[in-house]
Every structure is written in C-alpha cells, then in structure tokens.
Amino acid sequence: MLHESGELSHEEQIAHKIAELLEHQHVRPEDDFFELGGYSFPAVALLAWVADETGVQVDLREFFKEPTARGLATTVAAGRVRN
Numbered sequence: 001m002l003h004e005s006g007e008l009s010h011e012e013q014i015a016h017k018i019a020e021l022l023e024h025q026h027v028r029p030e031d032d033f034f035e036l037g038g039y040s041f042p043a044v045a046l047l048a049w050v051a052d053e054t055g056v057q058v059d060l061r062e063f064f065k066e067p068t069a070r071g072l073a074t075t076v077a078a079g080r081v082r083n
Helices: 010-022 040-054 060-065 069-082
Strands: none
Touching (some): 010 069, 040 060, 040 069, 060 069
16 A cells, blocks of 8 residues: 555656556656657556555546656646545
C-alpha cells in the first residue's frame, strides 16, 4: 500500500513500480513513462496497481497528460481529496 509516512514518498514508490514494470534498474519521479519504453499495457498495469494500493482510479487519458511518477502521485493525491 502506498504510505504517507515511511521510507519512500508516493513518487518514489510509483517510480519503483514503473521500474519493475519496464524492467529498469532505476526510475526517477520526473522520468517520462513512455520515453522509458512504456506503452499502453504496462500503463494499464501501473494504474491497476495504483488503484489497488490507493483506492483512487486514474483514467488512462489522465495519466497520458503527465506520464511520470510525480504526475501520477499528484493525480492520486488530488483523487484522495475528492473521494
């Protein structure tokens, strides 16, 4: 589960998941998912993981607007405020 406190920020946790999905050793929060070789199937898997971890559903089109761990963490935080 994505945690507010602890060792890693939401951005870092999402970046780690992106690295896992795209088989990269390290992904920074500002790295573009698609420039790293991501495409729609891993993006859907990432968003499903985020939904499982946070309870926030992020639309794929929304992720395409800011396809970084930082952008996704911001979207999740905004979704938590609305929910």
